[in-house]
Amino acid sequence: MAYETINVTEMSPACGAIIEGIDLSQDLTNRQFDEIHEALLDRTVIVFRDQDLTPDQQVAFARRFGEPQPAAVSGFEKSKDNPEIDILEYDVENPPHVTRDLWHTDFAGTERPTMGTVLYAKDIPPRGGDTVRVNMAAAYEALSDRMRAHLEGLEAYHDSNQPYGVHVRPEMYEADKGTDHLLEERKHYIPALHPVIRTHPVTGKKGLFVNESMTAFIKDMDRRESDFLLRYLFDYLRTPEFQYRHKWKTNDLAVWDNRLSLHYALFDYTDHRLMHRIVIQGAVPHA
Ligand code: OGA
Ligand code: MN
Numbered sequence: 001m002a003y004e005t006i007n008v009t010e011m012s013p014a015c016g017a018i019i020e021g022i023d024l025s026q027d028l029t030n031r032q033f034d035e036i037h038e039a040l041l042d043r044t045v046i047v048f049r050d051q052d053l054t055p056d057q058q059v060a061f062a063r064r065f066g067e068p069q070p071a072a073v074s075g076f077e078k079s080k081d082n083p084e085i086d087i088l089e090y091d092v093e094n095p096p097h098v099t100r101d102l103w104h105t106d107f108a109g110t111e112r113p114t115m116g117t118v119l120y121a122k123d124i125p126p127r128g129g130d131t132v133r134v135n136m137a138a139a140y141e142a143l144s145d146r147m148r149a150h151l152e153g154l155e156a157y158h159d160s161n162q163p164y165g166v167h168v169r170p171e172m173y174e175a176d177k178g179t180d181h182l183l184e185e186r187k188h189y190i191p192a193l194h195p196v197i198r199t200h201p202v203t204g205k206k207g208l209f210v211n212e213s214m215t216a217f218i219k220d221m222d223r224r225e226s227d228f229l230l231r232y233l234f235d236y237l238r239t240p241e242f243q244y245r246h247k248w249k250t251n252d253l254a255v256w257d258n259r260l261s262l263h264y265a266l267f268d269y270t271d272h273r274l275m276h277r278i279v280i281q282g283a284v285p286h287a
Contacts, residue, residue, distance in 0.1 A: 005032045008039050008046075015044035015135035015261070016244025024048055024253060025057045033064050036255075040116070041203055044135045045256040045263075047246060053120060053253065055082040055276065062118040062278040065255070069107070069114065069279045079276065088119075088275040096129070096267035102163055103134070103237065103262045104213035106279055109160030111192050114258045115282035119275050121252040128269030131254075132245045134262040136207035139242045140197065151196050151208075153287070156230075159191040159216040191216060195287035200260050207260035208233065209285060237262060258282065 007020040017039055022032060039046050053061070059082055062068060068084035079085035090096040106114040140148070196218065198209035212234040218226040246254065256263065259282065 001035065001038045003035050003039070005029070006035050006039065008043075010043065011246075012244040014138045014242045014244065015133060016246065017043040017046045019046050019048050022048065024051050024061050025053050028061075028064065037065070040255055040257050044137075044261050045133045045244060045246070045254060047252050047254045049249060050251050051120070051253045052251060055079055055085055058082075058118065058120050058253070058276060059084050059278060061253075062280060065116050065118070066280040069281050076277070084278050086277040086279070088277055089273070090269075091272040092270040095270050096265070096273070102213035103211055103234070103264045104163065105209070105211045105262055106258050107160075107282070108158045108194070108209075108211055109162075109192055109214045112282045112284055113158075113192075113194070114279040116258050116280045117254075117256055118278045118280070119254045119256075120277075121248045121250055121254075121275055123272050123274040124248045124250045124252075125269040125271035125273050128266060128271070129273045130245050130247050130266050132243050132264045132266070133256055134237055134242045135244075136198075136209065136237075136242075136260040136262065137200065137203075137205040139237055139239070140205075140207045142239075142242070143236075148197075154196040154221075155193050155219045156196050156210055157191040157193055157216045157219065158211075158214040160214055161186060161189060161191075162216055163213040193219065194285045197287060198260060198285045199287060201283060201286070205260065208237065209260070210234070210237075211262055212237070259285070 006022050009018045009020070011017055019036065019039060036046070059068065062084070076086035076088055079087055106117050194209055196208065196210055197206050199206050210230060210233050215230060217223065218229060221229070
């Protein structure tokens with residue numbers, strides 16, 4: 001599709017684009033939305049600069065992509081008026097290293113991982129707090145034929161308690177943090193089983209679908225084989241050529257396709273950083 005209503009600047013060969021020429025506070029025409037959607041599929045992550053949106057307007061835009069996940073259990077505080085919005089807020093009192101980000105795919109530890117995420121930068125520190133994203137289809141395509149054949153048909157367990165578990169983040173489980181619901185969830189939680197090579201439901205492209213944060217082990221493999229293979233993949237997925245690192249400005253709005261991507265939020269700042277996040281419901285991944 002040739003873009004007629006938006007201006008798309010590609011940010012790295014693997015992924016990322018800055019989109020200009022559009023005001024997301026307005027109702028979008030179908031043509032405008034189709035072009036935005038096309039850019040998202042093509043670039044994995046797209047960022048709109050200088051957006052001035054109310055929470056309702058952010059929700060309305062997010063809804064063009066699908067239904068927001070209801071009451072997503074995330075440990076993040078919810079916006080009072082718009083429960084679809086997670087408030088990600090850090091500063092010197094509540095520094096981001098407390099959450100120790102790792103490479104991850106949103107909600108991969110659930111049966112239906114998030115389809116996409118709409119993240120609005122309300123306040124960005126003068127330096128630090130970039131986000132890196134990885135195109136997992138590009139990573140898959142760069143594997144050798146032999147490695148692709150080896151991975152074909154494998155499935156892996158994704159465990160949300162790995163990054164959010166009491167062993168890793170005890171501070172999240174202090175009663176006064178209001179995270180009792182996380183403890184309650186843990187009691188009933190079963191790790192999700194997903195294909196290691198996932199086919200994107202819209203583009204038909206294949207990509208890797210493992211992440212360092214949550215992917216715990218590969219089914220039907222000896223523990224040592226699984227650890228060895230996953231360690232290799234996690235290391236491989238750090239290859240800079242598969243990435244786009246976004247340096248945020250206040251009023252940027254990013255959308256990423258969570259179906260074949262990883263991201264990592266740097267925690268190299270203590271100045272105030274405030275993001276409003278909406279996650280869109282996804283489907284069961286298939287091979
Ligand atoms: C997220 C996330 C990245 C960031 O919103 O899912 O990982 O840069 N945030 O805040
Ligand atoms: Mn995330």
